Each structure stands twice: as structure tokens, then as C-alpha cells.
Amino acid sequence: MVGAALLTAYKNAGENIDLHSSLIETMNRGKSVPGGACGFWGACGAGISSGMFISIISKSTPLAIEYNISNFNLISMLTCYPNPQNGRYQNEASSC
Numbered sequence: 001m002v003g004a005a006l007l008t009a010y011k012n013a014g015e016n017i018d019l020h021s022s023l024i025e026t027m028n029r030g031k032s033v034p035g036g037a038c039g040f041w042g043a044c045g046a047g048i049s050s051g052m053f054i055s056i057i058s059k060s061t062p063l064a065i066e067y068n069i070s071n072f073n074l075i076s077m078l079t080c081y082p083n084p085q086n087g088r089y090q091n092e093a094s095s096c
Contacts, residue, residue: 006049
């Protein structure tokens with residue numbers, strides 16, 4: 001649901017995407033995430049869905065011909081938060 005909300009907001013912000021096909025793709029990808037992924041995989045469904053959003057808008061897949069590091073930076077930023085002391089982004093696992 002998070003991916004669908006992000007896609008809709010992205011479209012409503014003026015970006016040129018085919019919202020209908022993007023929502024269908026999000027739904028199809030989401031069906032492959034098993035129930036209980038948070039407990040069994042340690043991966044929150046909202047985070048997985050956010051990653052799906054980024055991969056759909058950037059057309060980034062494991063089969064993509066071009067490797068674009070900025071796509072992975074976008075995904076990384078979804079898990080970061082600003083450090084109140086210096087304003088730089090960080091997360092628990094690494095500095096962003």
C-alpha cells in the first residue's frame with residue numbers, strides 16, 4: 001500500500017508516469033512478498049513497498065542493462081533520517 005500511495009503522490013506532483021500500469025506492477029510485485037515477512041525476513045512490508053516504488057519509477061531491475069548508482073542512493077535515502085546535530089542523513093546501519 002505504501003508503494004501505491006507513493007506512486008499516486010508522485011503522479012499528483014506532476015511526474016509523467018503511467019499510474020495505472022505502475023499500480024498494477026506494484027500489486028503484482030507485492031503478491032510475491034509472503035505474509036509475515038517482517039518476522040521471518042526482518043523486512044518491513046512498508047520498506048519493501050517503498051523499494052518497489054523506486055525501482056518502478058526508475059525502471060531499475062536486476063535485468064536492467066544500465067547500472068545507475070543514483071537509483072540505489074534513492075533507495076538508501078528512504079531508510080535515513082536527518083541527524084539533528086549536523087543535518088546530515090544517517091541510519092542505524094550506515095551513514096547515508
